[in-house]
Amino acid sequence: MRRTVALLGATGSIGTQTLDVLRREPDAFELVAIAGGQRLAELAAIVNDFGVTRVGVVSEDDRRTLSDMVGAHVDIVVGSKGLSDLSTCADVIVNAVVGFAGLPVTLGALKSGRRLALANKESLIAAAPLVAQVRNTPGAQILPIDSEHCAIHQCLAGSSSEAGHPDVRRLLLTASGGPFRGWSKARLAEVTKSDALKHPTWSMGPKITIDSSTLMNKGLEVLEASALFGIEAERVDIVVHPQSIVHSMVEYVDGAVIAQLSQPDMRLPIAYCIGSPERLAHGWGRLDFTQSFSLDFEAPDREVFGALDLAYEAARRGGAAPAWLSAANEVAVDAFLNDQISWSGIVPLVEEVMDQYEDDPLDSLESLFANDANARRLAHGMVTH
Numbered sequence: 602m603r604r605t606v607a608l609l610g611a612t613g614s615i616g617t618q619t620l621d622v623l624r625r626e627p628d629a630f631e632l633v634a635i636a637g638g639q640r641l642a643e644l645a646a647i648v649n650d651f652g653v654t655r656v657g658v659v660s661e662d663d664r665r666t667l668s669d670m671v672g673a674h675v676d677i678v679v680g681s682k683g684l685s686d687l688s689t690c691a692d693v694i695v696n697a698v699v700g701f702a703g704l705p706v707t708l709g710a711l712k713s714g715r716r717l718a719l720a721n722k723e724s725l726i727a728a729a730p731l732v733a734q735v736r737n738t739p740g741a742q743i744l745p746i747d748s749e750h751c752a753i754h755q756c757l758a759g760s761s762s763e764a765g766h767p768d769v770r771r772l773l774l775t776a777s778g779g780p781f782r783g784w785s786k787a788r789l790a791e792v793t794k795s796d797a798l799k800h801p802t803w804s805m806g807p808k809i810t811i812d813s814s815t816l817m818n819k820g821l822e823v824l825e826a827s828a829l830f831g832i833e834a835e836r837v838d839i840v841v842h843p844q845s846i847v848h849s850m851v852e853y854v855d856g857a858v859i860a861q862l863s864q865p866d867m868r869l870p871i872a873y874c875i876g877s878p879e880r881l882a883h884g885w886g887r888l889d890f891t892q893s894f895s896l897d898f899e900a901p902d903r904e905v906f907g908a909l910d911l912a913y914e915a916a917r918r919g920g921a922a923p924a925w926l927s928a929a930n931e932v933a934v935d936a937f938l939n940d941q942i943s944w945s946g947i948v949p950l951v952e953e954v955m956d957q958y959e960d961d962p963l964d965s966l967e968s969l970f971a972n973d974a975n976a977r978r979l980a981h982g983m984v985t986h
């Protein structure tokens with residue numbers, strides 16, 4: 602039987618790569634719903650290409666514009682309520698929205714007992730205590746698309762099913778190191794937008810590309826791993842691995858290290874998440890072990906890349922601290938992309954917001970929205986100051 606798929610964030614980097622996977626497997630998957638933000642012409646093209654009948658857009662204006670493009674037979678829903686509705690309408694819900702806007706997808710899919718193929722790390726990080734309340738809904742399952750977490754998910758197969766994985770010493774998240782690996786603070790002061798938008802090994806959307814350049818992405822991934830696998834952040838270490846071939850590793854208490862290797866191609870984790878337990882036989886670029894190649898590993902420079910310490914501190918404080926970190930970072934990255942602050946101003950701005958965080962246990966959705974709004978208000982104030 603064909604598995605139905607809803608792809609929310611269909612026009613972005615993960616979205617278009619997911620479409621590529623679906624195109625190669627027309628007998629296995631049926632795309633039934635999509636959503637996007639500003640790129641309405643791209644949404645209309647996907648509707649026509651895949652015969653999708655349900656679409657989510659951001660505003661009423663967008664709904665009217667898109668309806669003119671695709672015709673009245675397509676059901677178009679609006680805003681976060683629309684995203685929430687679409688998150689219950691398929692066997693697999695791919696959350697490829699960027700930022701906190703992806704929250705209704707994560708919560709909607711889990712509450713309705715669906716498989717959530719999760720690229721949108723920000724929702725899990727911000728709402729970890731709330732996600733924990735709904736992820737045991739019968740049928741609900743999170744499979745991580747983020748390549749590092751997808752790797753760890755695979756390396757944990759066979760690990761103890763006891764909470765907290767007592768047979769695991771630590772998770773090792775690999776990091777390419779971004780475009781500025783080895784740079785001094787003085788050199789980093791000169792970074793331009795085009796420097797920061799050039800990732801050495803991955804082609805991704807603008808927000809995660811900037812997050813990768815500051816290493817905030819790796820900090821967010823520590824929080825993501827801790828929430829996903831129920832392992833405290835002190836047992837999640839970061840290893841810089843410039844080739845991006847080892848996607849992450851698990852070190853067990855007996856010293857054995859299990860790693861997952863492949864070419865850096867996001868279609869592999871995407872296919873794993875929507876196809877599991879089957880593996881789709883495409884091979885997204887194989888490794889050639891007849892040719893010699895090197896795999897290098899080194900420690901990250903936490904002195905120069907301060908985002909890592911901010912993330913570990915947010916994990917230590919728990920509650921709404923990760924939501925503050927993620928919200929402040931979204932505002933700072935947006936400000937950088939809009940030429941309002943410099944690259945080297947991003948992490949200090951987030952740090953300044955975090956200095957004002959007061960402990961909050963984050964026990965309701967209302968509290969999450971209030972915390973998110975507070976962190977954003979403070980961050981915006983610092984941008985315009």
Ligand SMILES: NC(=O)c1ccc[n+]([C@@H]2O[C@H](COP(=O)([O-])OP(=O)(O)OC[C@H]3O[C@@H](n4cnc5c(N)ncnc54)[C@H](OP(=O)(O)O)[C@@H]3O)[C@@H](O)[C@H]2O)c1
Pocket residue numbers: 609610611612613614615616636637638639640641658659696697698699700702720721722723746747748803804805806807808809867
């Ligand atoms: N790209 C990667 O290789 C990669 C790897 C690991 C994890 N991730 C994670 O995956 C997520 C997506 O990243 P990306 O690189 O694919 O970003 P992206 O290229 O910027 O795409 C983001 C998508 O979200 C849509 N969107 C934005 N706001 C929306 C809203 N309010 N409602 C509905 N849709 C909205 C965008 O629509 P429009 O474009 O139409 O505005 C677009 O389809 C992020 O959380 C990122 O951290 C990405």
